[in-house]
Every structure is written in C-alpha cells, then in structure tokens.
Amino acid sequence: MVQDVQERWPALFNVLEINAEFKRITTLPLQSRFLSQLDILSPKLLALYKKRGGQIGKQLQSIMDHMTDEDDVDLGRESILKGLCVYLSEDHENLIRECVGDDEAAFGDSVEGTTVGIFTIKRHEAQPGPDDVGIVLEGHIVIQELDNVPLAFALLFELLYCLNTDYPHQLRYTFEVFQKVLMELDGASLSKKAQVLKNRLCK
Numbered sequence: 001m002v003q004d005v006q007e008r009w010p011a012l013f014n015v016l017e018i019n020a021e022f023k024r025i026t027t028l029p030l031q032s033r034f035l036s037q038l039d040i041l042s043p044k045l046l047a048l049y050k051k052r053g054g055q056i057g058k059q060l061q062s063i064m065d066h067m068t069d070e071d072d073v074d075l076g077r078e079s080i081l082k083g084l085c086v087y088l089s090e091d092h093e094n095l096i097r098e099c100v101g102d103d104e105a106a107f108g109d110s111v112e113g114t115t116v117g118i119f120t121i122k123r124h125e126a127q128p129g130p131d132d133v134g135i136v137l138e139g140h141i142v143i144q145e146l147d148n149v150p151l152a153f154a155l156l157f158e159l160l161y162c163l164n165t166d167y168p169h170q171l172r173y174t175f176e177v178f179q180k181v182l183m184e185l186d187g188a189s190l191s192k193k194a195q196v197l198k199n200r201l202c203k
Contacts, residue, residue, distance in 0.1 A: 002137040005163065013142050015155065022158040026185060034154045035077070037182045042080050044201050049083050059086045072128070074148035081153055088173040088193060095171055096149060097136075100125050112139045116160070116168045118152045135159065153178075161185075 022030045049060040060083050067079045078096075085092035097119045099107045111119065116137060120130040133152050134144030137159065146152045157178055160167065167175040173193050180187035181198045190198065 002140065002142065002163065002165075013159075015143070015146075018155055018158045018162065021162045025162060028183070028185070030158050030183070031151070031154050033183065034157075035150065038077055038080060038150070041182065041201060042076070045080055045084065045087075048197075048200055049087060052087060056086055056089065063092075074129075074150055077150040078148070081150065084177065085171065085174045088177065088197070090171055090174050094168070095153075095174065096120065098122070098130075111136050111141060114139060116156070116165075116171070118149060118156060120149060137165075157183075 019029070019031060022028070046064070049057075049064060052060055063079050063083050063086065067076050082092040082096065085095055095117055097110050097114060097117055099110060099119060100122045102123065107119075107121070114136040117135075119132075119134050119136055119141075121132040122130050129148070132144055133146040133149055134141050135146075135152055135156050136142070142159070143152075143155060146155070157175065159165075160175070161179070173191065176191060176194050177197060179185050180190055181194060181201070
C-alpha cells in the first residue's frame with residue numbers, strides 16, 4: 001500500500017527526492033526532459049487534435065478553446081495533456097479532478113474516490129490559476145502545494161515509476177504514451193493505439 005510506503009519512507013514523497021530517485025533509476029532528469037519533450041511535440045499534437053472529427057473532435061476543440069492566453073505556458077501544457085487523454089479515448093477527468101469552492105466534504109469524497117490522479121482547487125471559477133495542486137494515490141493526498149498541473153503530472157508519473165505501480169486501467173494509454181513516446185523509456189513494445197500516435201507524430 002502506498003500509505004505504508006509513505007509512513008516508512010516519507011522522504012520519497014518530497015519533490016527533490018522523487019526527482020533524485022527517478023534519475024537514479026533511469027539516469028534521466030524527468031522534469032526538464034518532460035517539459036522540453038512536451039513543448040517540442042505540442043505543435044504536432046495540436047495539429048492532430050484539430051484534424052480529429054466526431055465527438056472526440058468536439059471535446060478536443062472545447063479543451064483547446066481554453067488556450068486563449070498564449071502567455072500562460074502552464075495552461076497551454078495542461079490543455080495539451082488533457083487533450084492527449086481525450087485523443088486516446090480516455091477521460092481527462094479521471095486524471096485531473098477540478099474542485100471549485102469551499103465544500104470540504106465534496107473534496108474529501110473526491111479524494112477518497114481517486115486511486116491515481118491529480119487534484120486542483122479553486123475558490124472561484126473565474127480565477128486564472130488554482131489555489132492548490134496535488135497528487136492523490138489510493139485515496140490519500142501524498143503531495144500538495146505544487147505550482148501547476150504539468151509539474152504534478154510529471155511527479156505522478158515519477159512516483160508510479162519509482163514505486164513500480166501499475167498504471168490505472170482507465171488511463172493506461174495516456175501513461176503509456178507519456179512513458180514510451182514522450183519520455184522514450186522502454187519504448188520497444190507499444191500498444192496499437194500508442195504506435196499509431198507515434199507514427200503520426202513522426203510524420
């Protein structure tokens with residue numbers, strides 16, 4: 001159980017320690033590599049999102065409509081990540097739970113019902129950024145007070161990789177693409193869906 005690991009090895013759930021452990025395992029500096037790879041692939045991913053039709057295309061358009069402020073790099077990266085989930089026919093709300101207001105009971109229920117995910121808290125819908133961003137594993141908040149969702153996603157991936165934890169079934173393609181296509185870790189074997197996306201990104 002993650003809670004047992006957290007009690008026995010609390011230092012692992014510190015941002016600096018997570019990065020150090022991931023680099024020890026893979027020799028890669030995850031955060032800088034993740035952000036640079038995401039930025040490099042973003043124009044191609046956006047082009048694929050725009051070409052997608054049907055209901056998925058409408059969902060992607062709705063997500064991209066939030067990328068109105070070109071100066072907000074973190075918001076743009078967050079939209080790309082949400083779009084990746086949708087493009088792979090997965091629900092981005094299974095990855096990112098957005099809570100608005102001060103309803104602590106509703107927030108607690110949302111956390112308890114989350115096996116693997118990221119939460120954001122806003123006091124008001126109209127405010128530009130969240131008041132808090134954190135990571136939930138097995139119904140427990142393991143890290144919070146992060147700066148933005150892309151950072152939280154990178155750390156969540158690091159934790160799952162370091163803990164040798166299976167990816168959640170409802171987000172398996174999103175995490176596979178993140179690991180094997182973006183990060184190029186263990187990328188010799190890909191699912192058909194991930195391989196198709198990789199081929200399209202390589203054109």
